Amino acid sequence: MAELIRRTVLQEFSLRRAGKVGLDELEDGATVDVDGKTLVFTTDSYTVRPPIFPGGDIGSLSISGTINDLAVMGAQPLAIACSVVLPEGMGVEEFRQILRSANEVSREVGVPVVTGDLKVTEKGALDGPIITTAGVGLAHRLVRNSGLQPGDKILVSGSVGEHGACILACRHGMGTIFSDAAPVLPVVRAAMASGEVTAMKDPTRGGLAAALNELAEKSGVGIELEEGAIPVSEPVRGLCDLLGLDVLGLACEGRVVMGVRGEDSENVLREIRRAKGGEGAAIIGEAVREHPGMVVMRTCVGGRRVIPMPAGDPVPRIC
Amino acid sequence: MKPFRDNPELAKSLCSRIRLLASRVGHVKFMNFCGTHEWTTVHFGIRSLLPPNVELVAGPGCPVCVTPSYFVEQAIRLALEGVTVYTYGDSYRLPALRAVDGCRSLEEARALGGKVRLVYSFLESAKEAREESLFFGIGFETLAPIYSSLLVSGKVPRNLKLLSLVKLTPPAARFAIKYHMDRGLLPLSGVIAPGHVSTVIGASSWEFLPKEFGLPTVVAGFEPIDVLAAVLLLLEMLVEKKPRVVTEYRRAVRWEGNLPAKESMGEVFESSDSSWRGIGVIPKSGLFLKEEFSDFDAYRHFNLEKVPRSERDLEPGCRCGEIIVGAARPTDCPLFGKKCTPGSPVGPCMVSVEGPCNIWARFGGGDVPGNGR
Numbered sequence: 001m002a003e004l005i006r007r008t009v010l011q012e013f014s015l016r017r018a019g020k021v022g023l024d025e026l027e028d029g030a031t032v033d034v035d036g037k038t039l040v041f042t043t044d045s046y047t048v049r050p051p052i053f054p055g056g057d058i059g060s061l062s063i064s065g066t067i068n069d070l071a072v073m074g075a076q077p078l079a080i081a082c083s084v085v086l087p088e089g090m091g092v093e094e095f096r097q098i099l100r101s102a103n104e105v106s107r108e109v110g111v112p113v114v115t116g117d118l119k120v121t122e123k124g125a126l127d128g129p130i131i132t133t134a135g136v137g138l139a140h141r142l143v144r145n146s147g148l149q150p151g152d153k154i155l156v157s158g159s160v161g162e163h164g165a166c167i168l169a170c171r172h173g174m175g176t177i178f179s180d181a182a183p184v185l186p187v188v189r190a191a192m193a194s195g196e197v198t199a200m201k202d203p204t205r206g207g208l209a210a211a212l213n214e215l216a217e218k219s220g221v222g223i224e225l226e227e228g229a230i231p232v233s234e235p236v237r238g239l240c241d242l243l244g245l246d247v248l249g250l251a252c253e254g255r256v257v258m259g260v261r262g263e264d265s266e267n268v269l270r271e272i273r274r275a276k277g278g279e280g281a282a283i284i285g286e287a288v289r290e291h292p293g294m295v296v297m298r299t300c301v302g303g304r305r306v307i308p309m310p311a312g313d314p315v316p317r318i319c
Numbered sequence: 320m321k322p323f324r325d326n327p328e329l330a331k332s333l334c335s336r337i338r339l340l341a342s343r344v345g346h347v348k349f350m351n352f353c354g355t356h357e358w359t360t361v362h363f364g365i366r367s368l369l370p371p372n373v374e375l376v377a378g379p380g381c382p383v384c385v386t387p388s389y390f391v392e393q394a395i396r397l398a399l400e401g402v403t404v405y406t407y408g409d410s411y412r413l414p415a416l417r418a419v420d421g422c423r424s425l426e427e428a429r430a431l432g433g434k435v436r437l438v439y440s441f442l443e444s445a446k447e448a449r450e451e452s453l454f455f456g457i458g459f460e461t462l463a464p465i466y467s468s469l470l471v472s473g474k475v476p477r478n479l480k481l482l483s484l485v486k487l488t489p490p491a492a493r494f495a496i497k498y499h500m501d502r503g504l505l506p507l508s509g510v511i512a513p514g515h516v517s518t519v520i521g522a523s524s525w526e527f528l529p530k531e532f533g534l535p536t537v538v539a540g541f542e543p544i545d546v547l548a549a550v551l552l553l554l555e556m557l558v559e560k561k562p563r564v565v566t567e568y569r570r571a572v573r574w575e576g577n578l579p580a581k582e583s584m585g586e587v588f589e590s591s592d593s594s595w596r597g598i599g600v601i602p603k604s605g606l607f608l609k610e611e612f613s614d615f616d617a618y619r620h621f622n623l624e625k626v627p628r629s630e631r632d633l634e635p636g637c638r639c640g641e642i643i644v645g646a647a648r649p650t651d652c653p654l655f656g657k658k659c660t661p662g663s664p665v666g667p668c669m670v671s672v673e674g675p676c677n678i679w680a681r682f683g684g685g686d687v688p689g690n691g692r
Binding site: 211222228244246290294296297298299300301302303304305306307308310311 | 326327361364660684
């Protein structure tokens with residue numbers, strides 16, 4: 001996807017920057033400089049099928065996704081815009097349910113939805129709702145994807161792959177796995193208050209594998225992972241075994257992966273575990289000087305393998 | 320499964336015994352025969368655990384990879400002509416060398432209105448088929464009894480024809496061993512025989528490996544501990560100079576195999592020469608329907624060649640033919656990871672999740688930087 005964006009979007013737009021981080025950086029959001037302050041600005045479209053899934057729906061997903069994009073850049077979210085396109089004939093009750101769960105997330109993190117748009121398309125043009133959210137936040141200390149340094153520990157805020165596994169289980173009719181979709185704001189706040197966070201990402205599309213490869217590449221460091229330390233729930237592991245999937249490539253929608261200064265890592269881990277949504281946090285690896293741009297994992301039997309950037313998205317429209 | 324997977328202590332002890340025995344042999348080259356063994360090997364970084372003189376190469380263990388382009392082309396043609404073609408997901412994306420009406424795969428044929436249906440089993444197609452239909456019947460010995468038992472049961476409608484592309488693994492192993500010998504490559508020193516296939520044909524089917532070629536053989540399971548144990552057992556036999564067939568996968572494989580399954584296969588199929596993509600014709604390596612079941616035979620009904628002799632079956636530059644017999648590594652191919660990726664495969668080994676190139680691309684097969692830390 002990044003390649004497609006480079007080939008098309010980055011070539012066609014001429015003005016791509018309003019602050020330190022612009023379109024070219026392809027981060028979770030961009031920054032806008034206003035009177036010496038750093039606003040963070042982000043947007044995302046949600047098309048997940050099925051739109052209602054165990055543990056959430058397209059409404060909660062769209063609000064928490066935008067909150068998370070702001071949070072991982074170190075910003076305090078201020079307000080959200082929400083635009084909805086509905087297929088003609090979708091029930092009002094279903095729409096209400098989606099709005100209610102969106103509202104729940106907005107209330108939980110205390111970020112208002114202040115503007116938006118609603119359109120209905122003619123029959124047959126869409127097979128479900130599309131929600132586009134945008135958000136602005138204020139960053140006192142910007143956290144970048146490029147900030148990882150050798151010696152930093154890699155932390156993840158909980159068990160991985162649950163959203164991707166949830167959607168796949170729905171589609172294949174293979175039981176119920178609950179999505180992890182949730183705002184990561186409490187975890188990010190706890191982390192930033194208790195130590196030096198050098199880089200952050202929410203491992204959405206492409207999962208942990210994509211997020212870590214991006215951090216390694218943009219920071220110019222290598223990452224060494226310990227497979228045994230990566231939290232994975234039993235149902236997710238079981239589904240991966242059944243379908244022959246790599247759990248590291250499955251999307252999360254309520255997790256954050258971050259680099260933390262080595263000496264701060266134990267402290268940050270303890271504080272994250274006390275925060276909502278961070279109970280299952282773990283230190284899963286370390287940034288190293290060797291093999292810059294590459295992620296290498298020590299497997300559960302002690303072997304080592306390269307974790308490649310997931311090629312393409314095997315299951316489109318998971319978010 | 321935990322004792323065979325998340326078991327670093329056992330893995331460590333196996334590795335130290337492997338290192339000890341490896342110091343008593345020269346450079347050895349073991350072939351794992353099954354796509355799932357290659358998956359385990361790559362996914363758990365097994366190669367990085369082995370001493371430099373113990374080489375593990377992937378063999379022809381992917382039935383999708385070795386299905387000749389001719390059959391993909393014929394299936395596309397039939398689908399576009401209005402025959403319903405049933406296929407598994409893997410063969411759905413298998414690229415044909417020559418486009419048929421602009422289509423290079425069954426997937427593309429469906430996009431252009433061809434009748435292609437994705438199914439999980441032969442049974443599913445038997446239940447569904449109403450019109451003139453063809454089942455694209457790839458597989459090894461594991462799938463053969465599924466085809467044969469359904470045919471014997473009489474539950475297959477007459478309008479559904481089976482295109483049996485079933486391949487036999489022992490003749491392919493014989494071919495791969497000779498390939499390494501004949502081309503002056505370092506000959507193989509041992510074989511990790513396929514576990515699933517052996518549940519059907521039995522460990523006894525591999526007796527020819529030690530008898531004819533003096534090769535130690537281990538029928539192994541699919542967890543990382545299974546593969547490490549298989550390597551250790553092979554080394555033990557090499558050091559003792561007593562090659563034989565050892566079943567490590569005792570929780571599933573019997574010496575004689577699954578007799579009812581073998582009986583059903585024997586009733587429906589007979590073996591004959593078969594063409595393997597990128598490799599060529601291997602004698603007695605395919606299963607075809609017997610005369611008694613010719614009413615269901617797609618070769619007869621659609622007038623297809625059983626052994627197509629294609630001049631060329633791979634794209635220029637594609638090294639799948641060498642990779643599939645363990646004579647080259649996926650990363651040796653100039654197309655690997657560049658023109659040929661799991662998202663847009665050029666060679667057949669990049670298509671199936673059991674293909675060596677696909678496995679290496681998705682799970683980072685190849686050299687690991689900073690190994691030996």
